[in-house]
Amino acid sequence: MLGIYASARRIWGLMYRHISLYRASWPRLLELAYWPTLQVCIWGFTASFFAARLGSPGMVAAGGLLGGVLLWEVALRTQMGLAMGFLEEIWSRNLGHVFVSPLRPLELVAALVGMSALRLLVGLIPAVLLAWALYAFNIFSLGLVLIPFVLNLMAMGWWVSLGVISLILRHGAGAEALAWSVLFGLTPFSAVFYPVSVLPASVRPIALALPSSHVFEGMRAAMATGAVAWDHLAWATGLNIVWLLAGGVLFAQQFRAARHRGALLSIGE
Amino acid sequence: MDVIAADSLTKRYGATLAVDGISFSVPQGETVGLLGGNGAGKTTTIAMLLGLLIPTSGSVHMLGHDMAKDRFAALARMNFSSPYVSLPHRLTVEQNLRVYCHLYNVPHATRRIGELADELDLHGLLKRMAGELSAGQKTRVALAKSLINKPDVLLLDEPTASLDPDTGDLVRTWLERYRAASGCTILLASHNMPEVERLCSTVLMMKQGRIVDRGTPADLLARYGRENLEEVFLDIARNRGAVAEAL
Incomplete structure (x- = not known):
């Protein structure tokens, strides 16, 4: 019991460090909401334009576009939030202090996951409200199935981030640009705005190996028919479990390799 | 031993x-x-x-x-101090010490920070950002961090x-x-x-x-x-x- 309390306190300690950073800086808070809000504005007006021109089919497409934008931001913000939390420690040259404390690597990841969830909430709530106010698009109309969709996209953000952090541990701060760009590279294969069937046959296996493509296929099915596509949900969850395990193993390996190379003290240099 | x-x-x-x-x-x-x-x-x-x-x-x-x-x-x-490892610059001294109270599971964090502030003359620095301190002040704060858990x-x-x-x-x-x-x-x-x-x-x-x-x-x-x-x-x-x- 004491061990669980101490572990929870260490996780909270690292979260408190990041929360303190945001409390002291409104530009940082603004930055969290800036891109999701901007994305909703751009795609919302685009969707409104198509809806006005095409009538009912356009309305369905518009809903799919806005739903895609909002849900894809869940994965993007989660992934960036986790990776940025780790980079903050590198930029402040604090990793040496953190890793000579009793904080376990798993607790570090748990704290970063917690912070990524908080950053997601702060960043996405204004975008969700804007979509509702400007375009009468209510993402919550998807119903309870929204919860597993969001959780699956968050999980995808986590394992992609574990991969990015592993690369930073291996290659140093030179790999930090991946923290912003890597998930954007998966957008074409994630079927965010179009079904997987649109993709050339040669790249469909890539799409089907990503949990995100199953989430978005499931989202479009839910919007079109109101039914839950359990098969897509099961695929997304199963793939996330596999990818999370792979990400965890990679992180553990690279963390140990960094301890062999002495990179935990010099990684920011 | x-x-x-x-x-x-x-x-x-x-x-x-x-x-x-x-x-x-x-x-x-x-x-x-x-x-x-x-x-x-x-x-x-x-x-x-x-x-x-x-x-x-x-x-x-x-x-x-x-x-x-x-x-x-x-x-x-245990604990450790080195001028080559920093504390986060955009946190106050008190916030930094509180983070390490949590990481080391130090009971009564506020009291412990107060004790260290008394002993190392940090009261005037607690609300200041760590990045704004002089080299001497940073060293005192780093020392306070290294003693936070009474190692x-x-x-x-x-x-x-x-x-x-x-x-x-x-x-x-x-x-x-x-x-x-x-x-x-x-x-x-x-x-x-x-x-x-x-x-x-x-x-x-x-x-x-x-x-x-x-x-x-x-x-x-x-x-x-x-x-x-x-x-x-x-x-x-x-x-x-x-x-x-x-x-």
């Missing part, structure tokens, strides 16, 4: 041998100095004692715990580097008082010979990854026939006197 025990500790980076099979132990309550020129292996040794770096071979036991298997049990009772073992890498003589003396006086009051074991890596002479009961002289001599400051002065440790250091660095025979 030996609080720090390093046995045949070796670290190799490719063709470079950074630490070459060193063995030493430090009994409880002693302050031991690790002396050597740049690249002698001091920081690498400290990193291995802290578990930040995995040795190529050999073993480290801290407070009876094997650092290869059970490092977290030891880390909770049984304190590893200090050049604790008074870049400090003016007055602040350096304050830090040294404080370390002497803290060790006397708490019975803490201190391992100190430094280039400052008067500091080592003043604080350390035993000195380990390192060169090219090896411990080339060891003893009390008085022993070393007698062995090399010198007046101060700086001259002993130069003898060792330039392969003169006793070390030349040993090598």
